Structures are given as C-alpha cells and as structure tokens.
Amino acid sequence: MSSHIADDNLRPDPDRELVAIADYVCDYRIDSAEAYDTARNCLMDSLGCALLALQYPECTKHLGPIVPGTLVPNGARVPGTSFQLDPVKAAFDIGALVRWLDFNDTWLAAEWGHPSDNLGAILGLGDYLSRKAVAEGKAPLTMRDVLTRMIQAHEIQGVLALENSYNRVGLDHVVLVKVASAAVAAHMLGGDKSQVIDTLSQAWVDGQSLRTYRHAPNTGSRKSWAAGDASSRAVRLALMVDKGEMGLPSVLTAPKWGFYDVLFKGEKFKFQRPYGSYVMEQILFKISFPAEFHAQTAVECALRLHAQVKNRIDDIERIELTTQESAVRIISKDGPLHNPADRDHCLQYMVAVPLIFGELTARHYEDAVAGDPRIDALRGKMRVTEDPRYSKDYHDPDKRSIANAVQVFFKDGSHTEKVEVEYPIGHRRRRAEGIPVLERKFHDALRTRFPKKQAQRIYDLCLDAERLAATPVQAFMDMFLI
Numbered sequence: 001m002s003s004h005i006a007d008d009n010l011r012p013d014p015d016r017e018l019v020a021i022a023d024y025v026c027d028y029r030i031d032s033a034e035a036y037d038t039a040r041n042c043l044m045d046s047l048g049c050a051l052l053a054l055q056y057p058e059c060t061k062h063l064g065p066i067v068p069g070t071l072v073p074n075g076a077r078v079p080g081t082s083f084q085l086d087p088v089k090a091a092f093d094i095g096a097l098v099r100w101l102d103f104n105d106t107w108l109a110a111e112w113g114h115p116s117d118n119l120g121a122i123l124g125l126g127d128y129l130s131r132k133a134v135a136e137g138k139a140p141l142t143m144r145d146v147l148t149r150m151i152q153a154h155e156i157q158g159v160l161a162l163e164n165s166y167n168r169v170g171l172d173h174v175v176l177v178k179v180a181s182a183a184v185a186a187h188m189l190g191g192d193k194s195q196v197i198d199t200l201s202q203a204w205v206d207g208q209s210l211r212t213y214r215h216a217p218n219t220g221s222r223k224s225w226a227a228g229d230a231s232s233r234a235v236r237l238a239l240m241v242d243k244g245e246m247g248l249p250s251v252l253t254a255p256k257w258g259f260y261d262v263l264f265k266g267e268k269f270k271f272q273r274p275y276g277s278y279v280m281e282q283i284l285f286k287i288s289f290p291a292e293f294h295a296q297t298a299v300e301c302a303l304r305l306h307a308q309v310k311n312r313i314d315d316i317e318r319i320e321l322t323t324q325e326s327a328v329r330i331i332s333k334d335g336p337l338h339n340p341a342d343r344d345h346c347l348q349y350m351v352a353v354p355l356i357f358g359e360l361t362a363r364h365y366e367d368a369v370a371g372d373p374r375i376d377a378l379r380g381k382m383r384v385t386e387d388p389r390y391s392k393d394y395h396d397p398d399k400r401s402i403a404n405a406v407q408v409f410f411k412d413g414s415h416t417e418k419v420e421v422e423y424p425i426g427h428r429r430r431r432a433e434g435i436p437v438l439e440r441k442f443h444d445a446l447r448t449r450f451p452k453k454q455a456q457r458i459y460d461l462c463l464d465a466e467r468l469a470a471t472p473v474q475a476f477m478d479m480f481l482i
Contacts, residue, residue, distance in 0.1 A: 281428065322386075333346040
C-alpha cells in the first residue's frame with residue numbers, strides 16, 4: 001500500500017516578489033526628469049506606430065467591439081478610429097496597434113520585449129476611468145498620470161527581464177506585459193497593496209503564451225497581437241480583483257504547483273537592481289526601421305554599404321554578418337519565409353533589403369517585395385557568426401550595446417570595408433541624434449491619418465511637456481478621433 005501525505009494548507013504570506021512590485025507601484029515616488037521626458041517621447045513613438053498600423057487590413061480586422069455595433073457608456077477610444085469600447089477590448093486594440101509593425105520601443109536583457117506594449121492597458125483603462133470620473137462630477141486622470149504609469153510598467157517589465165530568460169523555457173515575453181499591466185491597472189482602479197498583490201498573483205497563475213508563433217516553422221501574425229492580448233487580460237484580472245476576487249499568495253514559490261516549479265524549471269527569479277526609473281531612462285527606440293531590434297544596427301550597416309553594392313548585386317560572392325548570440329539564436333533563418341511576420345524576424349532578410357533597395361520599411365515585408373528573387377539570392381550568400389565581445393557588451397549594464405557588422409565580398413576578389421555599428425540610433429547614447437528623428441516619425445505618422453490642422457494640434461501638444469502633462473486623459477484621446 002502507498003501512503004499519501006496531505007499538502008500543507010496553511011495560508012502563506014505573499015511571495016516577496018509580488019510584495020516588491022506592489023510596494024513600488026503604491027509607494028515609490030518617481031523624481032527623474034529624464035524618465036518623464038523619455039516617457040513623453042515613448043508616448044509619441046508608440047502612438048505613431050499605432051497610426052501607421054491602421055494602414056494594414058490584417059491589423060484592422062482585429063479592431064472594434066467583439067459584438068459589432070456595441071457602444072459602451074464612457075467607453076475608451078482607440079486612436080485613429082471612432083470606436084468607443086470597454087477598457088478590456090480597448091487595451092487589446094491599442095496594444096495590437098502599437099505592436100503590429102514591430103516598430104515600437106525595445107528592452108534587451110536576458111529576456112527582451114517591448115515595454116510600450118503596456119500602453120494598451122494604461123490608455124484603455126485610463127481613458128475609461130477619466131470619462132467615468134467626469135460623468136460622476138469628479139476629476140479625471142491627466143496625462144502626467146499616464147506618463148507615471150508608463151514609467152512604472154516599463155520598470156516592472158524591464159527589471160523582471162534583466163536576469164531572467166523566459167524564452168529559454170519556451171515562454172513568450174508577453175507574460176511580462178501581463179504582469180506589469182496588471183500591477184499598474186490594479187492601482188489605477190484604486191487598489192491597495194493587497195489588491196495589487198492579488199492581481200499580480202492572478203497574472204502569474206494565468207497560464208502563459210508559448211513562443212511558438214515567433215519561431216520557424218510557425219512564425220505568424222499572432223506575434224503582432226499577443227501583447228495586446230496580454231495587456232487586455234491584465235485589465236480584466238484587475239477588474240475582477242477590484243470586485244473582490246481573491247489572490248494566490250504563493251503563486252510563484254508553491255512547491256510542485258507554483259510558477260517556479262511548473263514553468264521555470266525550479267529556478268527563482270534573480271534581480272540585478274531594485275525598481276526605480278532605470279528602464280525608461282535606458283529604453284531603446286526603433287526610430288528608423290520596423291525591424292526586430294537585434295537587427296537594427298545590421299540594417300544601419302547595410303544602408304551604409306548600399307551605394308557600394310547596389311550596381312553589383314549579381315557580382316556578390318558572399319556576405320559576412322557578425323552579430324551577438326541573441327540574434328544568432330532568434331532571428332538567423334535559412335529557408336523559405338512565409339509571411340511578413342516571418343520576414344521581419346529574419347536577420348538575413350533585413351540585411352538583404354537595404355543592400356538592394358537602400359531602405360527598409362514595413363511594405364518591404366509584404367509579398368509584393370518579398371517576391372523579388374534578388375532577396376533570397378542574397379540571403380543564400382550570407383554567413384552569420386557570433387562575436388563574443390558583442391555578446392558580452394550586450395549584457396553589460398553600462399553599455400547595453402546591440403552590435404552588428406556587415407562585409408560584402410565580390411567574385412573578382414574585391415570586397416567592401418567591414419562596417420560595424422555598436423549602438424543603434426534609438427539607444428540612450430545616441431539620444432541627441434535620435435529624438436529629432438523620432439519626432440519626425442511621429443509627425444509623419446499623424447499625417448497618414450489626420451488632416452493637417454488636426455495632426456499639427458496633436459504634434460504641438462506632445463512637444464509641450466508641461467501642457468501635455470496637465471491635459472485630461474479623455475481630452476487627449478478625443479484629439480485622435482476620426
């Protein structure tokens with residue numbers, strides 16, 4: 001006969017990892033002027049990405065109420081549309097728009113991700129709460145509150161990623177979007193520390209997305225709406241806890257049944273630094289190219305070589321790409337590429353296009369361009385190798401480089417110089433160079449959706465930090481209606 005020992009049913013104290021996040025969200029005072037200014041730039045950049053995504057039917061088919069024709073009193077707006085949605089669906093729509101073109105900000109560490117994905121939850125819920133407050137004769141949230149929540153969400157997602165790789169156990173980084181959005185959403189709803197903790201526990205226990213849709217042979221469009229899905233789920237869980245749903249205090253550490261044992265191979269999270277404003281200050285902007293961030297500097301290298309190779313494409317014998325370990329592992333691909341989502345996560349494709357055309361835009365991932373036989377011909381001539389120094393500097397917290405180098409060799413024995421770029425234009429070390437480009441990107445995106453005067457009003461407001469911060473959230477969102 002076998003014996004069974006019952007599980008210990010004493011209710012534990014909450015996991016300290018949950019408590020640390022709740023303490024940060026509820027108590028930490030952000031006093032970094034750089035963080036707030038970077039958040040303002042991040043807001044512009046993210047909304048610009050969202051407006052550009054509205055040009056793509058594969059994205060817009062996901063937008064709007066789940067039941068067509070549904071109108072929600074005090075509903076949240078979706079920028080660039082006329083939708084008026086519940087905050088859960090609004091979070092999905094805004095999040096999907098921001099992420100669709102793989103053109104929003106990036107965080108690279110042991111785990112990578114895109115912290116502005118959390119803007120879906122922050123704007124969707126913030127707009128709804130502001131409209132509800134005004135309807136009840138109360139003061140609405142302001143855009144200063146939105147910027148504060150952005151800094152917090154960036155920090156939570158980024159710090160949890162610094163020393164902990166979720167992709168190595170097969171989980172997608174959007175788990176961190178769900179966790180960060182859950183924390184800030186709970187507090188936006190007026191939750192105290194215990195409710196923030198309960199909401200976080202629900203996010204961790206919720207079951208997490210696999211990375212299947214980001215990797216060959218299954219790379220597909222889900223990667224473009226997965227973050228919107230995560231942020232909307234976070235809002236839903238926060239609303240449930242707001243109504244009294246209980247939490248699971250040892251969701252991470254419970255023996256056998258907790259996140260660590262079930263999904264993290266028994267390992268516990270490691271932490272490099274406490275929560276503050278580091279992540280927003282260090283965030284990477286994808287300013288020039290809608291491309292997976294590990295390839296950003298490779299694209300810059302290819303553009304510098306375009307003039308030397310554009311008339312000699314057929315004479316190329318081989319192309320040597322030198323990169324970091326992360327790029328080798330996640331975006332180096334041989335063989336056929338089946339859709340735009342496959343192509344914008346292929347290092348070789350993202351180098352071939354600017355070598356040939358002298359540019360890389362979202363349209364270059366579509367079938368019309370991908371059918372050019374020169375692209376796959378060049379991909380077949382590329383050799384990808386890791387430079388250990390690039391990998392080391394990638395993880396160095398004082399450098400955080402994303403280096404690549406490209407060199408082209410011709411059949412007659414001649415070759416180009418080896419072009420190396422260590423820091424992309426969106427890096428903190430290139431802020432002075434990058435922000436004017438970011439502002440132009442935002443202005444150009446506004447003009448794809450709005451008449452000139454409406455676009456200019458939005459642009460002028462976003463460049464005026466003090467006036468933007470004081471603007472009520474619902475008034476800001478109304479500026480984006482069509």
